Amino acid sequence: MSGGTFVGMPAFPTAAREALGDTQLRSNLAHATRTIRDKRAAVVAEVEDWEDLRLAGAGVKEAALRDLATHLETLEASLVRAGATVHWARDAEEACAIVARLAHAHGVDEVVKVKSMATMEIGLNEALEAEGIAAWETDLAEMIVQLGDDLPSHILVPAIHRNRAEIREIFMRRMGDVGRPAPDDLTDEPVVLAAAARAHLREKFLRAKVAVSGANFAVADTGTLVVVESEGNGRMCLTLPDVLISVVGIEKVVATWSDLDPMLRLLPRSSTGERMNPYTSTWSGVTPGDGPQEVHVVLLDNGRTRALADDVGRQALRCIRCSACLNVCPVYERTGGHAYGSVYPGPIGAILNPLLRGVSDEQTASLPYASSLCGACFEVCPVRIDIPSVLVDQRAAVVDSHRGDRVPKAEAVAMKAAAWAFSDSRRLAWAEKASGLGGRVLRRFGRTTLPGGRAAAGRLPGPGAGWTGARDLPAPPEESFRAWWDRTDGGQNDRGTR
Amino acid sequence: MSARDDILAAVRAALTDVSPAVAVPEAPRAPDRGDLVALFVERVEDYRAVVTRCNEADLAGVVAGVLGERSSVVPPALGLEIAGSVVDDGLSAAELDAIDAVVTRARVGIAETGTIVLDHQPDQGRRAISLVPDLHVCIVDATQVVADVPDAIALLDPARPLTWISGPSATSDIELDRVEGVHGPRTLHVVLVGP
Amino acid sequence: MRVALQVTCVNDAMFPDTGKAVVRLLRRLGVDVDFPRAQTCCGQPMVNTGYLDEAVPVVRTFVDAFAGYDAIVTPSGSCAGSARHQHAIVAERSGDRALAAAVAETAPKTYELSEFLVDVLGVTDVGAYFPHRVTYHPTCHSLRMLGVGERPQRLLEAVRGITLVDLPEATECCGFGGTFALKNADTSVAMGADKARHVRDTGAEVLVAGDNSCLMHIGGMLSRQRAGVRVMHLAEILASTAESESHSSGPAVGERAGGPAT
Structure with a gap:
């Protein structure tokens, strides 16, 4: 079995429009993001030097990225010394092939998986399925997504778009198809649903021979991998099977243990x-007599070196996948994660996807625009990624990629015209006069009045409809500020409005 | 070229004009919080773990009381006699699954975050034994409690496998509603030994 | 001190009363404010949409217009943020060293109105009178790009007659976002609807903010809902006096509404 696929997703505005109409989704998301925002705010407020801690975190990651080749070589040597086997994968296809080959070598037809963004990114489950190997997601939210043939919509809580009633229904309907069925008296209480997941997965943990994980951090000087989790499914996968394969993005490296x-x-x-x-596991290669006795690490590029070469965008590789930026994003809160068309949704996804893949396809090119640039993401980012600045820079990348177009987009024509008018105040004054005339027409014939008495456009045709579909637009004033200043000598002899 | 050489070359090419020298500011230290052991207890309890404080002389009795009638497994060098307990000698996962409880020591306790860290030496045992049984009784000595994460990092040996435990297994995957007890031990009982 | 008003293109063309209010307010506080005629726009619409090359001549126009002034005051957090943070990016991209040097001169001298009043002039009580129930929306760029903090609230609290009520979820974006309001109109409207709901929940008669572009968006929604709440720029409230109030039947009617005097 496998989940859905993001392939062929429409551009963000279209996908968002559909999501905005899903009242259940809106309600689930509003509740969930508010809960987690409040929790974060409370524990961050406890740390007096939080800003200094952020600076330190950003520094650790930035330093590692700026000397990445050295740290990767050190990491490889440390891992090998500790008994691990290191593989390198240029892209998703190579990484999936390595994992499939290792699974085949051990003759298994199933693997258990710890939640891992890197393996989601490369589509590992689908690739293994094509090789006749079932990949069981063991994180509760990932399992909900997998059983529901659904797509993840959040980095930390992939099933954030589902509520308890929907989850109960998925468990009742699907658990029996793939293992121990849900009990007949299953209720929608979270504690009961969690117990059903425990019972369902335990048989898989106890029999699994091969596990697949990612890593939150990879320490170069000690060859230590780190997995941060809550449920204990991670510990199960990292501890019980004989063979452990960890797929690790090359940007996960930090230089030293400290x-x-x-x-x-x-x-x-x-x-x-x-x-x-609740649980953080660290391990350095193989420990005789404890845990997996065969340990593989797949170091993954898949676009990361492309992002690394981008002077502005490089900082996105500091990301530690905490998802704080999703939880505070007013756009994400309303559209949910699926609208972003990627396992990386939200503000970080809006920069990471174009940085990893480029902006040549329409869907990816729509992502940097999926933001009002409000800056809430930058404010909460623990490693100080200036997401708004990278968004703007990626917008420039999108625009630049169209500079050679034979037929320029209407927006490009409009921007060039605006730039022309704004490059000389006389041209602007002329344009304002023209808009003042338009305002006169509206005042005479318009039927909408703003609170306070000003005339407004109710519904405009053409491109203006994007605005006036839900918003009145004030009629342009007859006299611009500039014209008033000239007429009244800077207000010195102002006797009322003309 | 191999994938390894290709990737390393691409990394170097991406950073051609980038100086590797970056000043990394030192991480700030938490302010002095006074009684570390009291803070540790308070923060462990915040995770809805159970904490019992006792002195060395009462330890065996306290642990026996916590276990009650449950079957239990202990690491090879727990340093405490527990009647009827199985000493781990490489039990299979299925065998561990049939045992109710585990008793271990710990390597370090972190007051600020209410965390205990196991480094799986013989007084704590293999990672599997403190994972599969449903009740984890963890004995922490008051002298093992440090102030914050950096103190723990400095004490721990990265060559050993480490398990950081902050309360019982938990999930917030359903409507961000925290539920204690998924795959790891559903109950964590910390026995804090000190004067 | 030579002080220039950067009125902003939006205010120049759409909300001239905000510019007039800044002039009245600053004169009242003894500042002889000038309006450099060569000014146009800060370039933010181009920069934020990704048209950095197109922004180069606009930024050049800005630095030429404001060269030599000690302070550039603008009634917009967003435009001040653009001058302070984005002009350097545009200049660097242009490769024009002279432009980069000129930006380094103008950028630190550009102040959002509340910053200029509180930090440069050192006043919080500007002698205003505005006997209405008002709620304040901190716009994102004032709040996060500039960090104006509590300055606007302190200025408003000192206004005589005002009833200032807290806006729920005040720091959440209204959904304007420049071309975002058009490129992602559905999401923009969804955000604006929540902001409008919070504004209505306050029972305020007037919503005030430091950016007319955000107010045009929220106000456009409130108007469409016939909510009976009007929007006003901070400058217009701070410029109000007992005398100006007595000439109007309510806030922003007549001259301040931008339409013909009634």
Whole structure:
């Protein structure tokens, strides 16, 4: 079984329009994002030097990125010394092939999985399914998404768009198809649903021979991988099977063991809104007699070197996937994650996807515009990624990619015209006179009046309809400020409005 | 070229004009919070874990009381006699699944975050034994409690596997409503030994 | 001190009364404010839509118009943010060193109105009178790009006669976002609807903010809903006096509404 696919998703405005009409989704998201925002705010307020901690976290990641080749070589050597086998994958296809080959080598037809953004990004489950290997998601939310043939819509809580009643229905309908069925008396209480997941997955944990994980951090000087989680499914996968394969993006590297300090203080508070998450596992290669005795690490590029080469966008690779930016984003809160068409939704997705993939397709090119640039994301980012600045820079990348078009877009024509008018105040004054005439027409014939008495346009045809579909537009004044200043000598001899 | 060489070359090419020298500001320290052990207890309890404080002489009795009639497994060098307990000698996952409880020591306790860290030495045992049984009784000595995460990082040996535990297993995946107890032990009982 | 008003293109063309209010207010406080005629726009519409090359001549026009002034005051958090944070990006992209040097001169001298009043002039009580129930929306760029903090509230609290009520979820974006309001009109409207609902919940008669572009969006929604709440720029409330109030039948009717005097 596999979930849906993001392939062929429409551009953001179209997908968002559909999502905005889903009242259940709007309600689920509003409740969930508010809950987690409040939790985060409370535990962040507890840390007196939070801003300094953010600076330290940003510094650790930035330093690692700026000397990434050195750290990757160190990491590889440390891992090998600790008994792990290191593989390198240029792209998704190579990474999936490595995992499939290792699974086949152990003759298994199933693997258990720890929630991992990197394996979602490369479509590992679908690739393994094509090879006859079932990949069981063991994180509760991932399992809900997988059982529901659904798509993830949040980095931390992939099933954030589902409420308890929907989850109960999915469990009742699907658990029996893939293992231990849900009990007949299953209710929609979260504690009961969690118990059903525990019972369902336990048989899979106990028999699994091969596990697949990602890693939150990879420490170069010690060869240590770190997985941060809550439920214990991670510990199950990292501990019980004989073979462990971890797919790790090359940007997960930090230089030294002590660099974990700011990160492990920043991540839980930013992510789940806790002082510390229930479980963090660290391991360095193989420990004789304890845990998996065969350990593989797949170091993944898949566009990361492309992002690394971008002077403005490079900072996006500092991301530790906490999802604080999603939870505060007013756009995400209303559209949900599916509208972004990627496993990386929200503000970070709006910059990460174009940085990893380029902006040549329409869907990806729509993402940098999926933001009002309100800046709430930057404010909460634990590693200080200036998302609004990267969004603007990626918008420029989109515009630049169309500069050679034979037929320019209407927007490009309008922007060029505006730039022409704004480059000389005399041209602007002329344009204002023309709009003042338009205002005169509206005042005479318009039927809409703003509170306070000003005439307005109720519904405009053409491009103006985008505005006036839901918003009245004030009629342009007959006299611009500039014209008033000239007529009254800067207000010195103002005797009322003309 | 191999994937390895390609990727490393692409990384170097991406950073051609970028200086690797970055000043990394030192992470700030939490202010002095006074009685660390009291803070540790308060923060562990915040996760809805159970904490019992006792002195060394009462430890065996307290642990026996917590276990009650439950079957239990202990690591090879727990340093405490527990009547009827199975000493782990490489039990299978299925065998561990049939045992109700586990008793271990810990390596370090972190007051600020209410975290205990296991480094899986013989007084704590393999990772699997403190994972599969449903009740984890963890004995922490008051002298093992440190102030904050950086103190723990400095004490811990990264060559060893480490498990950081902050309360019982939990999830917030359903409507962000926190539920204790998913796959890991559903009950965490910390026995804090000190004067 | 030579002080220039950067009125902004939106205010120049659509909300001239805001510019007039700034002039009245600053004169009342003893500042001889000038309006450099060569000014046009800060370039933000181009920059925020990704048209950085197109923004180059606009930024050049800005720095030429405002060269030599000690302070550039603008009744817009967004435009002040553009001058302070985006002009340097545009200049760097242009490769024009002279432009970058000129930006380094004008950027730090550009102040949003509340910053100029509180930080440069050192006043919070500007002698205004405005006997109405008012709620304040902190616009995103004032709040996060500039960090104006509580300055606007402090100025409003000192206004005589005013009843200032807290806006729920005040710091959440209204959904304007420049071309976002058109490119993602559905999402923009969904955000605006929630903002409008919070405004209505306050029972305020007037919604005030430091950016007319955001107010045009929220006010356009409130108007469409016939909500009976009007929007006003901070400058217009701060410029109001007992005398100006007595000439009007309510806030922003007549001259301040931008239409012909009634």
